[in-house]
Amino acid sequence: MLATYLIGLREGLEAGLIVGILVAYLGKLGRRDLLGRMWVGVGVAVAVALAVGAVLTWGPYALTFEAQEILGGALSIVAVAMVTWMIFWMATHGAGLSKELRGQVDAAMDRSWFAFVLIGALAVGREGVETALFVWANVAGGSDPLLGTLGAVLGILTAVGISWGIARGLVRINLSRFFTWTGVFLVIVAAGVLAYGIGDLQEAGVIAGGAPAYDLVGLVPPGSWYGALLTGIFNFSPEPTWAQVVGWVLYVGIVLPLYLRVMRHRQTPKPVGATDGAAPAPNAVRPSASARAVPAS
Template sequence: MFGNYLIGLREGLEASLVVCILVAYLVKTDRRDALRPVWLGIGIACALSLSFGALLEFGTQELTFEAQELIGGSLSIVSVGLVTWMVFWMKRTARHLRAELHGRLDTALAMGTGALVATAFLAVGREGLETALFVWASVRASGEGSSAPLIGVLLGIATAVVLGWLFYRGALRIDLARFFRWTGAMLVVVAAGVLAYGVHDLQEARFLGGLGNKAFDVSETVPPDSWYGTLLKGVLNFQPDPTVLQVVVWVLYVVPVLVLFFAGRNRSAAPPLRPADSPAG
């Protein structure tokens, strides 16, 4: 559940910051007339993201087991690639995000209502589609039959919305560079588990061989139905009996990605979000 909460928090906060920057800029520049098309674009982006998530969840149920596993494994790998790109993108552009969005809004204001709707839709829609895909893949990887993963995601998004509102009101100051650095690192570990589970799906579909070649089996030491087994599964997508290929893929992903992520982190530090950045400031 924690891993899904982290996904909802991290992805939701990015979207909340984008919305906060767009709305605050229009309010501070006395262009409240442009708020309606901006909110329309944001609403369309949210609806599209929810529809995409529903399509992923219900669109494959009529397929054969092998086809479901093949699609699930492939989309899990795609989602890990997108999230990895997003983590590095935010690390690189966090400092300039506000100026970039302001420039897009200035251009859209000069072009008219349709451009404002499109600008808001594109700014939020990318985050929403990435979130829908990664949440779907993470919930599959968690293997929980309950609603706990979805509850974790919703709690994370709700927390992000509250934080975004506090940013907008100027009531909260946070070091965004540090926040995105450490949540990004934790998200890489979660993504590694999703990637390993994606490989597991492809092996179940017999696309990458079978599941017979186990790297180890600690099911008796860490029973999957125990509280600590459930905790490890929910946080790290831990599997007590992974195959050799799953372990190799996990290590080959998480080690170089974390090394590259923390390399030169001080050069890309983003300034804290201050009350002065909000309309209240």
């Protein structure tokens, strides 16, 4: 539940900040009449995310066991790829997000009314689909479906409240630090999802099986509360195969150092007079200056 809560919180906060930037900029331009179209797009994005979640939850039941395992393994790997791309994209593009969104709004004013619907849909759609896919992959790996879904919903609701507080100037939060540490956490969670996906593909015969690399059943019994906690958060397996162990180690060993290196580069002070192409323009609109609504991560 903790893993899905943090997934919902992070993705929901990203979407909330993007929507906040759009609302603030349209307000500054005196075009609040366009907000209705944007909210239609946001509603479409939410509906698509829910539809993706429903298909992932109930769609595979009509398939054979082998087909279910292949689908589950493939989607788990896709979920890992998407969340990896997401944390690196936020780390490298977060500082210029406000400028990019304002440019999209300016361009949309010269197009049809549908352009603003599309902006609203894209602003939330990516995070919505990523949330649905990653939560499903985490739950499929051993989490209780009800608790996993509840955790994601609570995380999203928390993100909505924080985003509203930032927009009103009521909440102060170091978003750079928040996204940095949740990024580290998601790398570890994604490694567990990857190992689970490899296990599914092994059960389907797509990847060669093999004897367990080690046996920790004596230390972490399947029915223990801490075993359930580790499984629910990190997709921990007390008897992983060598392919799962190698996949987990390679993913964490490659992705985590690269991510931390990118974050250190983003946070390194620049010499006086230096410019950063991703930095917001002087008149950038932010939901709340004090909250640093656009993370420099």
